[in-house]
Amino acid sequence: MLIFSIWLFTVVASTYLFKKVSGSLSPVRPNMITIIYYYSFLISSYIGGLLIALGIDDYYMIKRMDHEEYRIIGFILLTILMILFPLTQLVVGRMFGFNSEKEFDRYLHEPVRTSVDKNRRLFRLAFGALTAISVLAVAYTMLKTSTVPLYELLKGNTSELAKMRIDASRGISGIDVYIRNIFAIALTPVLSIIAFIYTTQSKALYWKIVFFLLFMSSLVITTYDLAKSPIFFYVIMLLLAGVFTQTLKLNWKKISAFVISGTVLLVIMYIAIQGVTEVESFLSYNSGPIGRIILAQISPFFLHLDTYSHSIAFLEMKGLPSFIAGIFDVEQVRSARMVMENVFPENVDKGTGGVLNTIFIGEAFGSFGYVGVIVCIIYVAAVIQLLYIAFLRLPKTPVVIALTVYFTINIPRTLVGGAADFFFNPIWIMMTVVLAGLFIVEQYFHVIWTFLMSKVKRKKVKA
Structure with missing residues (x-):
């Protein structure tokens, strides 16, 4: 009863x-902080954390845990996360004079600024070039993937889908990884968001054609390895773009329709991909889709605590991003992979064991223990709040909206994937640089060009 009382009080306080911090927690007015709270923390982490702390999870991962005391220790750390994270964000917001409710409301109702007339032709040319690169990157990824799980499923070959999915994600190496991760997986959906916004704003045939190409390519790259979450997150990206541009007005009726449609699609994917047909599996809280949502994501956190407290030494600098680890002359090691090898070695031997990703403080603990958890909570919360403030205050153009949508979806996903990406993430940096260049072409190229030409003319006159 005490554990549940603490959980309930924490949920109320955290809410x-x-x-x-966010300005709105209403699902009909979604934003980055809303998704972090509902998806990353409450649903994916804290509900399952309560079940594990109470000892009523009956989940296969937790059964591999050797020391039961980490049920309570893990719950306490999650409780600290639920309070310290938004509290840090609130302090950062006050430091920058951020009024979340007013600024988010202003952002939603601010009109979209499309490309300046003088830049329009050049912007379309640049965007068309990026579109070609992305579509070709998707095609290249399909060619370099020895066995495409989606294609095998459509052919009816379902005997080794689990192994094929691991091979599809880990079977590409070298420069091919960057082509796939940056230009195919990351850039293609974001470009489709830009094209979608321009299609709704201008109705031009050019944007309709480009959006169709990018939309189809995005569907391919988000489903080819049969991972269930990417396609859902891509659809949410489109919905967010509609909300931020006021093309889509959400209400509870529409949200209910989206939830029902998503549930039906998820059930179909579980039946087709994993062969789950028993009704009990879909209704049980610790198996099927429900167990995947509330327990599969948080259980590895408790395994991290158990593993790095007794079986594996703290990774320290090896747990940092490869760029930073290289400075200290050590090779990066992902804590989630180490935990998988320690807890489920038989799956690794069979080729079906990948990584045991979990809430970001799991990786922080694997690197620096309890101190790492507290420091990482404060650091990550501050970074996210600064990004949230920046996105609400930047000019509201299709390119900036797309970048906002990208981080609005990817930050909550990264929070339940690890901590290292918040210290150095080459994909995030590359995406920001590419879209910053597009933004300049979209809005300010003619100003920069005029300024440069005037400087050239002045030099000629002096000569």
């Missing part, structure tokens, strides 16, 4: 703090 209040997150609402102060």
